[in-house]
Amino acid sequence: MNIDPDLCRVDDALDIIVGKWKPVILLHLLKNGTMRFSELKRSIPEITQKMLTKHLRELEEEDIINRVVYPQVPPKVEYSITEYGKELEPILVSMHEWGTRHALRKQRKQITKSS
Amino acid sequence: MNIDPDLCRVDDALDIIVGKWKPVILLHLLKNGTMRFSELKRSIPEITQKMLTKHLRELEEEDIINRVVYPQVPPKVEYSITEYGKELEPILVSMHEWGTRHALRKQRKQITKSS
DNA sequence: TGGTATAGTATACAAAAGGATACTATTGGA
DNA sequence: TCCAATAGTATCCTTTTGTATACTATACCA
DSSP states (O other): OOOOGGGOOHHHHHHHHOSTTHHHHHHHHHHHSSEEHHHHHHHSTTSOHHHHHHHHHHHHHTTSEEEEEEOOSSOEEEEEEOHHHHTTHHHHHHHHHHHHHHHHHHHHHHHHHHO | OOOOGGGOOHHHHHHHHOSTTHHHHHHHHHHHSSEEHHHHHHHSTTSOHHHHHHHHHHHHHTTSEEEEEEOOSSOEEEEEEOHHHHTTHHHHHHHHHHHHHHHHHHHHHHHHHHO
16 A cells, blocks of 8 residues: 555654654553653653643643643642544554564664674 | 553654655655655655755665665666565554544644634 | 756754753642 | 642753755766
């Protein structure tokens, strides 16, 4: 099956997935169901609050995740994948599988090069 | 099936596919088999030579495409997908399909908003 | 003799993405 | 009375990515 390059919609999908922390955010939510902002932050220690907020907002904007604010102090905000967002899972899985093979291949290439 | 976010290899795959013109370059090569530099350039009129060269070099570096130089003047260089690179096709196809649905969804959202 | 074609490089610049750090409001608890 | 916890903003800076434009070598053709 061949995609006509002029009607290519790959970029529409990439726009959603691309972002330094987006895949890992999505995987955490797919794995754990519902998570608070602070739980996500703790699960991805290297991310800054700014980037976490930014990526969550972008994913929410595209209906990939839900954001629920509880009006209490200190604040509580919960994030979860939408049903629509779950349609991304097979793509993430196949990218993870391909990426795993690719990482191994590069590793082998390095070893043969240095020997 | 759940991917452990800490062992996530999605980014390894994204690193290869991401780049403003990479998907469209790959689709052209998947569709047409072998193409010369100038054919690709003509097929993607808005791309600059610099970006075409850069993306082709990066794809070559990762064994996704082959580059064959014919020692003649004016120069002739042919590009084609490697067998390994063809393993990316199912991922591109599913991203294209998801992207198509997503574009339609956004379009519908726009229409209902404006009416 | 000068123009065309090919597959690039080189240089400078603009825009987008990401990072570091400090700051906010509010309430309960020590 | 002061500190901790939560979910953010605001500001400034650096890095990465992409664009614009000019330039190259060489052979063929008119």
